Amino acid sequence: MAEVLKANDPKNREDFLDAIAKKANRPRHELKNDPLKLLNDLPETTLADKTPAELLDLAKKNSELIHVDFKTVKADQLAANLTKFIEEKEIKSLMLPSFAADKWADFEILDWKDELELEHLYFWDEANGRDNLINADKSDAAIGFADYLLAESGTITAATVKEQGRGFHFLPTHYLAIVPQSKILPRMRQAIDRYDEALKQDKLKTSNINFISGPSNSGDIEMVLIVGVHGPLDMTYVVIEDR
Amino acid sequence: MGLKTSNLTFDERVKKAKQDKFMQAAVGKAQDAQFEKRTRAREELGNWNGWRDLGEQIRQHVIKYLPDYLEEFSANIEKNGGHVYFAKTDVDATNYIKQVAKEKQVKKVVKSKSMVTTEIDLDKELLKLPGLSLMETDLAEFILQEDNWDEPTHIVFPTLHKNRDQVREVFQKIGYTGDNDPEHMGRFARKYLRQYFMEADLGITGCNFAIADNGMINLVTNEGNADLTMALPKTQIVVMGMERIVPSLKEAEVLDNLLCRSAVGQKLTSYCTFSAGKLADELDGPEDFHVVILDNGRSNALNTAFEPILQCIRCGACLNVCPVYRQIGGQGYGSIYPGPMGKVLSPVLDGGYENFGELPYACSLCGACSETCPVKIPLHELILEHRKVEMNKLHLDHSLNNVIFKTISVGTKTPILFKGALLGEHLALKPFSNKKENSVENLYPEGKVDKVPKIAPSLIHGWVDVRDLAEPPKVKENFRHWYDRHQKEKRGEING
Ligand code: SF4
Numbered sequence: 001m002a003e004v005l006k007a008n009d010p011k012n013r014e015d016f017l018d019a020i021a022k023k024a025n026r027p028r029h030e031l032k033n034d035p036l037k038l039l040n041d042l043p044e045t046t047l048a049d050k051t052p053a054e055l056l057d058l059a060k061k062n063s064e065l066i067h068v069d070f071k072t073v074k075a076d077q078l079a080a081n082l083t084k085f086i087e088e089k090e091i092k093s094l095m096l097p098s099f100a101a102d103k104w105a106d107f108e109i110l111d112w113k114d115e116l117e118l119e120h121l122y123f124w125d126e127a128n129g130r131d132n133l134i135n136a137d138k139s140d141a142a143i144g145f146a147d148y149l150l151a152e153s154g155t156i157t158a159a160t161v162k163e164q165g166r167g168f169h170f171l172p173t174h175y176l177a178i179v180p181q182s183k184i185l186p187r188m189r190q191a192i193d194r195y196d197e198a199l200k201q202d203k204l205k206t207s208n209i210n211f212i213s214g215p216s217n218s219g220d221i222e223m224v225l226i227v228g229v230h231g232p233l234d235m236t237y238v239v240i241e242d243r
Numbered sequence: 244m245g246l247k248t249s250n251l252t253f254d255e256r257v258k259k260a261k262q263d264k265f266m267q268a269a270v271g272k273a274q275d276a277q278f279e280k281r282t283r284a285r286e287e288l289g290n291w292n293g294w295r296d297l298g299e300q301i302r303q304h305v306i307k308y309l310p311d312y313l314e315e316f317s318a319n320i321e322k323n324g325g326h327v328y329f330a331k332t333d334v335d336a337t338n339y340i341k342q343v344a345k346e347k348q349v350k351k352v353v354k355s356k357s358m359v360t361t362e363i364d365l366d367k368e369l370l371k372l373p374g375l376s377l378m379e380t381d382l383a384e385f386i387l388q389e390d391n392w393d394e395p396t397h398i399v400f401p402t403l404h405k406n407r408d409q410v411r412e413v414f415q416k417i418g419y420t421g422d423n424d425p426e427h428m429g430r431f432a433r434k435y436l437r438q439y440f441m442e443a444d445l446g447i448t449g450c451n452f453a454i455a456d457n458g459m460i461n462l463v464t465n466e467g468n469a470d471l472t473m474a475l476p477k478t479q480i481v482v483m484g485m486e487r488i489v490p491s492l493k494e495a496e497v498l499d500n501l502l503c504r505s506a507v508g509q510k511l512t513s514y515c516t517f518s519a520g521k522l523a524d525e526l527d528g529p530e531d532f533h534v535v536i537l538d539n540g541r542s543n544a545l546n547t548a549f550e551p552i553l554q555c556i557r558c559g560a561c562l563n564v565c566p567v568y569r570q571i572g573g574q575g576y577g578s579i580y581p582g583p584m585g586k587v588l589s590p591v592l593d594g595g596y597e598n599f600g601e602l603p604y605a606c607s608l609c610g611a612c613s614e615t616c617p618v619k620i621p622l623h624e625l626i627l628e629h630r631k632v633e634m635n636k637l638h639l640d641h642s643l644n645n646v647i648f649k650t651i652s653v654g655t656k657t658p659i660l661f662k663g664a665l666l667g668e669h670l671a672l673k674p675f676s677n678k679k680e681n682s683v684e685n686l687y688p689e690g691k692v693d694k695v696p697k698i699a700p701s702l703i704h705g706w707v708d709v710r711d712l713a714e715p716p717k718v719k720e721n722f723r724h725w726y727d728r729h730q731k732e733k734r735g736e737i738n739g
Binding site: 004005008015020024026038043046062129130137150152160167171189192195196210218229231 | 307437497
C-alpha cells in the first residue's frame, strides 16, 4: 500500500462516475431534464386529516404499543411529574440539556430545575466538551426536550444542538422526553418537511436528526424481544396539554 | 468473510442445512411470525400498493441517474467538511479504510451492523493492523464475532440459526456466568460493549440511504449501537454501496416506511437517524467524517436485465417468504446475501456463475418474493433470467426447456387439453402416492416413491427427501371439498 489514496479527489470521483455512466450506457448530467415527480401523494395525505385530539389519542395508542410510558399533563403539573419520575426510577444521577432559562420557564419548570437536589446533576454543556459523553454514560436518566411527536409511530424527534447532543439520547439508562401537544404531527413526513425546510433556509443548523420510537430493543436471540440493548432501558413521553 | 461464505459445494451445504433441525424450525417460526407482523403493519398503513409504486419509482429513478446523484452527494459531503472516497473494488475500499485507521493511529474500532462491510471482508483486513482491535456491536454480529466469526444466516436476523444455549456458550467464553434468558444475556452484552464504546476511537457504520441534497447518512436500527457509533468515536467511516442513494430527506422518508414495515413489521424502528460529521459548535459526533462509496460489481447490473436488483433496500422480506430459504436457511446459499435477493445479486456482484451457478436453480419460481418486495423487484423473473444467461454462457442448450414450457403454455391455454390433463393427472400419479385422499398437508415423508429408489434415484431423491408425490384431487372436487375434509381431519372425525 505504497500509494496514498486520496479522498475528495476529482480524478477519483470522475473516473468512478464516468465508468458507471459508460456501463449504464447513459450520458451524465441528464437529471435536470427529468426531475423526480412522485406518482402519488400518499406520504402527505396519509393521516393528514386528523384533529389535534385524534392525533393525541393516536400518539398515545402507538407509543404504548412500543412500550413507552405515555403521560399527558397540564403545564403546571409538569414539575411534579418530573419529580415523581426521578423518585420512581430511583435516579441518583441525572442529565439535563443546557437550554437557556426562557425555555425552562416556558415549560414552567425553571424553578424545578434550579432547586433540583440529586447526588449528581449533569448538564450537556459547552464547557464539558466531549466529557459530556462520560457524564451521560454515568447518568441514571436523561430528561430532554423533543422537537416533535409523531402520532402514527409513537416517535419523538430531536435535532442535535450544542445544548442537547447525540449521546444525550442514548447513553443514560432511563429517558424522558417532554413535548407540547401542539408539536404532535401525523407522520414522519410532516416532521421531515419541517426539518428539510429549516435546514435549507439555514434556520436550523445541525449535523444529526434523531427519530426515536420507544426504548432500544433487539430480537437477535431466538427472536425474543429484549428491551434496552444499547440505548435506554425504558422511555417516558410527557405531553403538555394545549392551554 | 467476503461475498462467498463457504468452500463447500451447494449439495454439501444443503445436506448440512437439512441436518440442522433447530435452524429449520427457527427459520420456519421466524417466517411465520414475520408474515403476521409484516402483513399487519402494511395493512395498517393502507394503500400498500400505492406505497410500493413510490418505492419502485424512487429507486428506479436514482439508479437511472446514479452518477448525477452521487456527484451531488459527494459535493455536499465535501461542503460539510467530510471526505469522500470512491472505491471500485473491495480492495480499494479496505485499503482506504486501513489508511485512515493508520493515519489516526486507531486502537479500538466499533462497528455497527453493515452487510457491505461483510461483503468486503473489512473486519479481517482491519485486524491485520498491529495494535488494532475491533468490536461488532450489533448484538447478533457480536455473537457471530465471538463465535469465531460464524457466518450470518439472514440479512436482518444474522443469528437466526443459533439457540439461546449456543449463545450462552459463546458468552461464557468472555466471562458470562448467568442463565440462558435472552434478556440477561442482552444485559451482559450491553455492559461489555458499553465499556468498549467509551474507549473507541474509530466508528464504522453502513448506510441505509444517503441523502444527495444535504450529504447526510440515514441509518435505520433497533438497538442503538449505530447511534453510539456515530456519537462517541472521533472518527467515523461510512461504507455504502453506490446504489444506496436518494434525492432528499423526503424520499428517504418513503423508503424508511417501506423498509421498517417490510423488514420487521414495525412502523418505524426504534432509531431512524440522519447524520453527518459534527458541526463546529456541537459537542459530540465525529470530528473526522469519511464516506466510502463502493461499486464492487454492482455496476455489472447496469444496462442488463438485472438492473432492477440495484433497487433492493435489503429489507429481507423476500427471504422471509421463500420456501427454499425455509428449508436450507441462509448458510445453504454460500453467499452473505442469501434468499431470493441473494440469488439474483450474488452472481451479479461476482461477475459470473463460477461460485454461485447453482443458486438460480434453487428456486421453485413461485413468485412469493416478487409479490412481497416493497420496491417491486421482479425477483423470480430475474432468477429465471439468470438461468438463461448462465445456460447461454455455458453454451448449454435450453431447447428442451423451451419445448416443455411451450407445451405447458399450449396445454393450459386450450380448454380441452387442460381438462384432459386434469383427468389424466389423477390416474397417472395414483400408483406413486401413499396418501389415499388429498389433504392440505404438503409433506409426505413416508410416501411410496421414497421406497422405490431404483427409479432414477438421484433425480427423484431430490424431491422425495422432503416430500412425496401427492395424489392429485379428482377433477370433480373443488376447494370446498378440501376445506370440509381438512376441517373433519382437524376435528378427528377422519384420519389425515
Ligand atoms: S429484493 Fe426486495 S424484498 Fe428482497 S431484500 Fe431487497 S427490497 Fe427486500
